[in-house]
Amino acid sequence: MRHIVSILLENEAGALSRVAGLFSARGYNIETLTVAPTEDASLSRITVVTRGSDDVLEQIVKQLNKLVDVVKVVDLSEAAHIERELMLIKVRAAGKDREEMKRMAEIFRGRIIDVTESTYVIELTGSSAKLDSFIGALDASLILETVRTGVSGIGRGDRILKV
Amino acid sequence: MKISGAEIVIKCLHEEKVDYLFGFPGGSVLHIYDALFKQDRIKHILVRHEQAAVHAADAYARSSNRVGVVLVTSGPGVTNTITGLATAYMDSIPLVVLTGQVPTAYIGQDAFQECDTVGITRPCVKHNFLVKDVSDLAVTIKKAFMIATTGRPGPVVVDIPKDVTAQTCVFEYPNTVQMRSYNPVIKGHLGQIRKGAQLLLEAKRPIIYAGGGVILADASEKLTELAHRLGCPVTNTLMGLGGFPATDPQFVGMLGMHGTYEANMAMHHADVVLAIGARFDDRVIGDTAHFCAEPRKIIHIDIDPSSISKRVKVDIPIVGNASDILDEFLKLIESQTGRNPVLQDWWTRIEEWRSRQCLKYKKSDKIMPQYVIEKLYEITKGEAIITSDVGQHQMFSAQYYKFDKPRRWINSGGLGTMGVGLPFAMGACFANPGVTVACITGEGSIQMCIQELSTIKQFDLPIKVICLNNGYLGMVRQWQEMFYASRYSHTYVSSLPDFVKLAEAYGHVGIRVTRPEDVVPALQKALTEHRNDCVFMDFIIDPTANVFPMVAAGKGLTEIIFSEDL
Numbered sequence: 052m053r054h055i056v057s058i059l060l061e062n063e064a065g066a067l068s069r070v071a072g073l074f075s076a077r078g079y080n081i082e083t084l085t086v087a088p089t090e091d092a093s094l095s096r097i098t099v100v101t102r103g104s105d106d107v108l109e110q111i112v113k114q115l116n117k118l119v120d121v122v123k124v125v126d127l128s129e130a131a132h133i134e135r136e137l138m139l140i141k142v143r144a145a146g147k148d149r150e151e152m153k154r155m156a157e158i159f160r161g162r163i164i165d166v167t168e169s170t171y172v173i174e175l176t177g178s179s180a181k182l183d184s185f186i187g188a189l190d191a192s193l194i195l196e197t198v199r200t201g202v203s204g205i206g207r208g209d210r211i212l213k214v
Numbered sequence: 215m216k217i218s219g220a221e222i223v224i225k226c227l228h229e230e231k232v233d234y235l236f237g238f239p240g241g242s243v244l245h246i247y248d249a250l251f252k253q254d255r256i257k258h259i260l261v262r263h264e265q266a267a268v269h270a271a272d273a274y275a276r277s278s279n280r281v282g283v284v285l286v287t288s289g290p291g292v293t294n295t296i297t298g299l300a301t302a303y304m305d306s307i308p309l310v311v312l313t314g315q316v317p318t319a320y321i322g323q324d325a326f327q328e329c330d331t332v333g334i335t336r337p338c339v340k341h342n343f344l345v346k347d348v349s350d351l352a353v354t355i356k357k358a359f360m361i362a363t364t365g366r367p368g369p370v371v372v373d374i375p376k377d378v379t380a381q382t383c384v385f386e387y388p389n390t391v392q393m394r395s396y397n398p399v400i401k402g403h404l405g406q407i408r409k410g411a412q413l414l415l416e417a418k419r420p421i422i423y424a425g426g427g428v429i430l431a432d433a434s435e436k437l438t439e440l441a442h443r444l445g446c447p448v449t450n451t452l453m454g455l456g457g458f459p460a461t462d463p464q465f466v467g468m469l470g471m472h473g474t475y476e477a478n479m480a481m482h483h484a485d486v487v488l489a490i491g492a493r494f495d496d497r498v499i500g501d502t503a504h505f506c507a508e509p510r511k512i513i514h515i516d517i518d519p520s521s522i523s524k525r526v527k528v529d530i531p532i533v534g535n536a537s538d539i540l541d542e543f544l545k546l547i548e549s550q551t552g553r554n555p556v557l558q559d560w561w562t563r564i565e566e567w568r569s570r571q572c573l574k575y576k577k578s579d580k581i582m583p584q585y586v587i588e589k590l591y592e593i594t595k596g597e598a599i600i601t602s603d604v605g606q607h608q609m610f611s612a613q614y615y616k617f618d619k620p621r622r623w624i625n626s627g628g629l630g631t632m633g634v635g636l637p638f639a640m641g642a643c644f645a646n647p648g649v650t651v652a653c654i655t656g657e658g659s660i661q662m663c664i665q666e667l668s669t670i671k672q673f674d675l676p677i678k679v680i681c682l683n684n685g686y687l688g689m690v691r692q693w694q695e696m697f698y699a700s701r702y703s704h705t706y707v708s709s710l711p712d713f714v715k716l717a718e719a720y721g722h723v724g725i726r727v728t729r730p731e732d733v734v735p736a737l738q739k740a741l742t743e744h745r746n747d748c749v750f751m752d753f754i755i756d757p758t759a760n761v762f763p764m765v766a767a768g769k770g771l772t773e774i775i776f777s778e779d780l
């Protein structure tokens with residue numbers, strides 16, 4: 052099962068490597084990992100997408116909580132939540148492909164944010180699945196480069212992760 | 215008044231009432247060593263290898279319930295501590311290890327004797343810090359002591375660059391420190407405790423399975439009281455020995471790979487297991503699927519939530535300090551005199567298992583290792599502190615020396631580190647002056663930290679080394695005999711030194727014992743005439759002796775192999 056784990060931790064040197072090291076040392080998988088400071092600069096928030104049975108996830112959460120720098124951990128996927136990922140994708144956009152690329156970007160509600168004679172950079176936000184289907188919908192030979200941020204997630208409504 | 219970082223380090227240790235500092239100097243800790251020179255409250259123990267400093271501090275902690283403190287230099291000083299840190303981490307031992315680091319401006323430049331201490335030690339410590347500013351030094355050291363000793367204890371490293379030890383600032387040592395990210399649970403959940411007590415009172419075949427957590431929490435007396443009230447059998451893990459008196463009739467022995475028949479059978483067939491400060495380790499319950507196939511209810515008390523339901527799903531988890539939680543259990547479970555009559559049938563079965571006398575061993579015209587331990591137990595009246603290395607001799611010690619009190623059995627259970635025995639004995643000696651300390655070892659293990667015979671001379675430690683010399687890396691040889699058709703691949707230890715001469719070269723007494731009838735006189739001589747000396751006893755034992763009973767790796771707890779000679 053896919054889980055999205057949100058971690059609030061002290062914004063200190065080495066804190067990220069403790070989290071990453073824990074996953075590799077215990078053989079947990081990391082599908083994506085994002086990290087940035089929160090509105091409180093002393094705290095960082097990490098979102099990890101991982102896969103594992105409920106038992107494995109229980110261990111992941113317990114082991115994360117054990118790290119001295121970790122303040123709070125939740126499994127967002129336990130309840131209603133929103134996830135978003137940002138992708139920048141550079142595509143060939145010349146000749147007949149140019150119009151088609153623009154149309155595809157529009158269908159997926161992407162934005163073209165850089166234009167040259169032969170290329171576009173398209174910015175696309177959404178669930179990871181949506182980004183995957185966008186890539187799937189394009190002619191693979193036209194994709195020059197992609198970069199994705201990994202998933203960020205937040206609970207819906209009153210579910211708040213804060214100190 | 216401003217003082218230097220080096221002086222701050224020493225003052226912090228004074229505040230923490232540190233009496234022994236195990237260490238080894240070098241370039242990046244010169245300022246600290248200079249500050250150490252100017253005081254006399256802390257005694258510095260100069261070891262011969264940094265690994266031994268950590269092991270000694272570790273045993274100091276294990277045998278006294280205080281924090282072990284270590285000081286080493288950067289680079290190789292730190293890398294030499296890794297085995298010690300990992301050993302302490304696996305067994306949850308509170309240590310504060312201060313490491314020198316190259317000056318802050320040099321960090322990352324591959325400076326002389328630089329290593330990424332925080333990175334290298336991270337997976338084998340509870341936490342670590344790099345102090346970049348002298349004004350953070352005191353509070354960081356305070357945090358280190360707090361983290362090392364609270365919750366599930368463990369080693370903490372504080373890495374201090376040389377320039378930080380030279381900078382000055384005003385010294386202020388906080389009484390307490392708060393960390394929003396670190397709040398270990400102490401009190402157990404009362405609802406859960408009530409459910410657990412109910413289950414125990416209704417049980418037909420209960421057992422208490424107690425591990426090292428009971429010893430770390432100093433909860434042995436409470437455990438003993440609870441066990442007496444319940445009238446149920448008690449088994450200890452290798453780490454838990456001494457947590458319940460081994461001579462108590464309710465004790466069924468150690469369980470696990472080399473546990474007794476009665477302990478393993480009782481654990482497997484119990485209907486309610488009360489696990490306290492133990493973690494259902496692979497060496498303890500064998501194959502989990504086999505163990506879990508038998509229906510039973512498990513109550514699990516542990517300070518570390520991640521130890522609960524890690525390998526075996528439990529029914530009633532109770533997170534908290536074993537001592538506090540046992541207090542609550544004692545409030546709920548009335549005192550009872552004598553064995554609980556409801557458990558009559560259960561005890562009948564246990565006594566049947568016990569009557570198998572699984573620890574009987576074969577007769578030989580050579581010295582049997584088990585015999586040496588039995589005699590050591592008798593002569594020391596069970597009151598010695600026994601440190602052990604890793605191998606067959608370790609298991610024999612655990613099986614044949616009966617520990618009635620906690621903190622007398624000091625061994626590397628989790629990591630299984632050969633070489634710990636001698637430095638462990640040093641730490642135990644410093645923490646327990648006047649108490650007999652014996653190191654039971656093998657000719658393989660002892661050579662891994664043998665240089666410490668020199669430290670032992672310098673500090674006049676009257677350690678009794680009991681070397682069970684079988685000429686083989688015995689425990690590995692045993693597996694090769696049993697599982698690799700006796701293909702003894704590289705387990706014969708040839709070219710052994712003459713340990714008697716070696717002991718003498720270091721200024722100690724050496725005794726070689728080759729005949730069974732000389733065992734008792736040799737032990738007596740070492741413990742009376744040479745009471746105040748370090749004595750190295752080289753017992754030339756029957757090399758074919760194996761450790762039984764045995765549950766082979768990956769097998770179920772009841773799939774027990776007995777000594778073929780019985």
Ligand SMILES: Cc1ncc(C[n+]2csc(CCOP(=O)(O)OP(=O)(O)O)c2C)c(N)n1
Pocket residue numbers: 603604605606607608630631632633655656657658659660682684686687688689690
């Ligand atoms: C540092 C280290 N290396 C290797 C091992 C694997 N090992 C476990 S027991 C053992 C043999 C120990 O031999 P010895 O100290 O002579 O004790 P004996 O088993 O003969 O009593 C070995 C090599 C270990 N536990 N620790």
